[in-house]
Amino acid sequence: MKKVLTIAGSDSSGGAGIQTDLKTFAAIGVYGMSAITAITAQNTLGVKRVERVSASMVKDQIRAVFEDIEVDAVKIGMLSEIDIIEAVRDCMDIxxxxxxxxxxVMVSTSGFDLLNSQAKRVLLEGLIPLVDLITPNLAEAACILNLMGRGGLLIDSCESMEVAGRLISGHTGKNVLVKGGHLLDRPCDVLVTAxxxxxxxxxxxxxxxxxxGTGCTLSSAIAANVAKGYDLEEAVFRAKDFISMAIENSLDIGRGCGPTNPMGEIYKSLGMV
Incomplete structure (x- = not known):
């Protein structure tokens, strides 16, 4: 069985972060492992509080996995502060x-700022050189462009998403998947390869x-499919189908925006829904 590590924050409501990453890994058929970077108090109404895990503990979690288990892919999500970004960067380099x-992850859907401006720059200049794929949404793509000194592009269509993806990929040398779930018209995602x-x-x-949890689920599904041997374009295609399934089977729980359901088809097969 292929083995995938998620490095991300914990969501107390179970709809995003580490919790949905592990559900996604299980549903796709890979073995999931985790390193928790932050603990959040959140629910379907939004993020109430974030408390960081120490950088040394983050590093030790990652070390414990790599020193014992062969890792086929890594998904990185919420990194709340500079020293945690640097700890993850050091481990990826080693x-x-x-x-x-x-x-x-820079800003939550509910508008909670999860990363300060200096940390965003460390992410761009320190960690991104060590990854293979970046998956920004429209707001995150605009933020990255601003950090690059290329701000001002209105990203509101597939065409402008492609422009943004080309600029980010050209600057970083990385594959970039710009996610368009927040487009006003028909949604699309644009992958620009290195x-x-x-x-x-x-x-x-x-x-x-x-x-x-849509973004967490999608990036985890891509990592899982690459770990299973699919090339990047096919892995993204399969991950897009997977997230559509998870949204179609989403759960109407809580008083706000309920979670996607990565286990939806499995629940159906077991007669649970």
Missing amino acids: YRPPFVVLDP DARVYRYDHQRIETKNTH
Whole structure:
């Protein structure tokens, strides 16, 4: 069985972060491992509080995995402070896993700022050089462009997403998947590869407010599919189908935006829904 490590924050409501990453790994059929970077107090209404895990503990969690188990892919999510980003960067530099996807979590859907401006720059200049794929949403892509000194681009269409992806990929030398779930019209994602190939992934919008954890689920699904041997373009295609399934089976729980459901088809097969 392939083995995938998630390095991310914990979501007390179970809809995002480490919790949804591990559900995604299980549903796709890889063995999931985790290193927790922060503990959040959150629910379907939003993030209430974030408390960091020490950088040394983050590093020790990652070391414990790599020193014992072969890691086929890594997903990196929420990194709350500079020293944690640096701890993860150091570990990626030492262990050099075969594939690393970075979901550059900067701001929560509810508007909670999860990373300060200096930490965002350390992420861009220190960690991104050691990953294979970056998966920013529209706001995160705009933030990265601003850090690059290329701010001002209005990213509101597949065409402008491609422009943003090309600029970010050209600056970083990395594969970039710009996520367009927040487009006003039909959603699409745009993958710009490090060798300048472009792929568009169009999908019908699923009418639901229950999309908590979408970005976490998608990046984890990509990591899991790459670990299983699919090339990047196919891994993204399969991950897009997977997240559509998870949204279609989303759970209407809580008083806010409920979570996607990576285990949806498994629950159905077991007669649980």
